[in-house]
Amino acid sequence: MKKAIIILINKIINKIGKLVGKGSSLPGRISLKLDKDIFKKIVLPDKIIVVTGSNGKTSTTEMICNILERNGLKVGCNKEGSNQTEGVTTMILNACNFKGIVQKDVLVIESDERYTRNTFKLFKPKYLVITNLYRDQMTRNGHPEHIYNIIKDAITDDISLVLNADDPLSSLFGYKRDNVIYYGMNRNSLSHTVNKSVYNDSKYCPNCKALLQYDYYNYAHIGSYSCPQCGHKRENVTYAITDLRLSEGQVVFDNDYNIKMNMSSPYSAYNMLAAYSVCNLVGIEKKQIVNVLNNYVMQNDRVQTFDLNGHNAMLLTSKHENSISYNQSLEYVVRENKDCTVVIIIDAVSRKYFTSETSWIWDIDFELLEAKNVKKIILAGKYVYDLVQRFDYTGIPKEKIFVIQDLDEMMKETKENSIGNIYVVTCFSDRMKFLDRR
């Protein structure tokens, strides 16, 4: 079939899909069925950036797009669509004219870790940004080393890797390889020398399993490390967070660039740095990048603030089946240091598939909530008793913990008897269940 016809079909189905609110995978799936070699017949821009990793890829992708657009480039991006192979295909064919030429200066693509190897059979990016690899949706992903092996299959020598030097597993892609650019966070006031998390996935070198030596951690097992056996280590970075002052909401890049963070955390600082690094690599001046990042507000923000019966309330979207995402929210609550009530809801483990797997609850550092400012904790949702069991092994006094399986009852209790600010910690799959009951 002629490529122009396939491109037309892709565009039409995509339009109809948008009208009826369907996902973005179908047009790409049909196009690939019609011609599996369609990518050999279209002309892609030279600059293609792919972002993958366990956490932060959506935020990073969004920031890259905005930086490039605000600097006058025409950008094709799947930030609203699917990040699997077919969704990516939809977006790219949609950006083609009927001669098969992509009408964009640059493509910025978020890629699901497990689909990267399929996507890269269609086209190769110039830059591959890997944000990190850690425990995430293990019911689907198996474990981080498994995902590492899958991504490794997709990487060829011609791709420039943009890697987080501070993550021992994802930085291993750069071990004894050329064509790698590293970014990372230097030691700062937040850095610490003891890892207090309930698990440590980088106690052993991911390459040779000797004990890793750490100079410091920035969060979880992200920090500065070296392996005395095989030499795998935090490499020197081209782009650095040289200071992080969370209380002031300030992060400093490469000594010279002060950036005001809208939602300050080490996690968002890393995402911003990843975006900054790759945008500079495609030729945008650092100063121009920083202008966009300053006071940057995420479009699809995981954080929402509102008033609830006279209390300042904040919803911190955290990913179920992802302990680091939860820890990120819990650390925020504690760092804010305001008297508060914390509501944790686990009602559906996933919005996309069924599972009753709750083992990941044991990987979350709920011990963080043994803090003075946390006055009350409300546990809720279908799987509340799994949560209760886990909380039994923290040192949090039982009087602080309220167990309410029913969500209407939970809302009543939250509205009527909260102490101080309210932080709601829950997942995409469950957050509307809270917001709709306000």
Add this chain to the structure above:
Amino acid sequence: MKVKILHLYYDLMNLYGEYGNVKVLERHLQDQGFAVKLDNKTLGDDLNFSQYDFIYIGCGTENNLEHASKHLANYREDIKEYIEKNGLILCTGNSFEMFGKSIDDKKMLNIFEYTVKRLKDRKTSDIIYTSDILTNKIVGFVNKMGEVENNYHNLFKVEFGIGCNKDNKYEGIYYNNFFGTYISGPILARNPELLKLFVIKLCEKKDIIYKEIKYENEEKAYKLVLTELEKRKKGYDG
């Protein structure tokens, strides 16, 4: 009365919150009046099994399992003797794989006859199992990359989800007091009857009369998951 627990490869084989198994067992034994001594051991440590009343090994990555198996191979005769003398062991996730003859062409401890074939892709599923030694069903999740062949000591029957081998409906290893299963995560926290079975075994070993204690939250968590999985099973069965 003292009871000694060994959490073997506590840091290397702890992929799905498995330390929870040791935590709940420790708490329940304390509730029975035991003074619990918990030892965490790992690669490079010297192992002396005979002093322990219970040994636990959790799930690891395929790579970590290989490193654990190489370390444990130095103590093959000791661990074999422990098993033959009815020592209590629980292996969850892939950790029982190393007690068989081989994983693909790699030789393992050869304590049991089974062999393991590595799969190309992972197999995962929620599961419901039954067992002759339990009244209630077992619930949990399997996240595996191996198929077990020639296993003559099955622990569970598969009621829902995947088992050890796609060609039959069995799962796990049960021999003397060795319990192995692909179920990953805090299986004891999620299955009160299985936890009770180990507590009773330890009480018997120490000549202590088991006290019935109600753990309501644990029962509720279990029942909810079982209900959800049975609904799911019904959906599959049609």
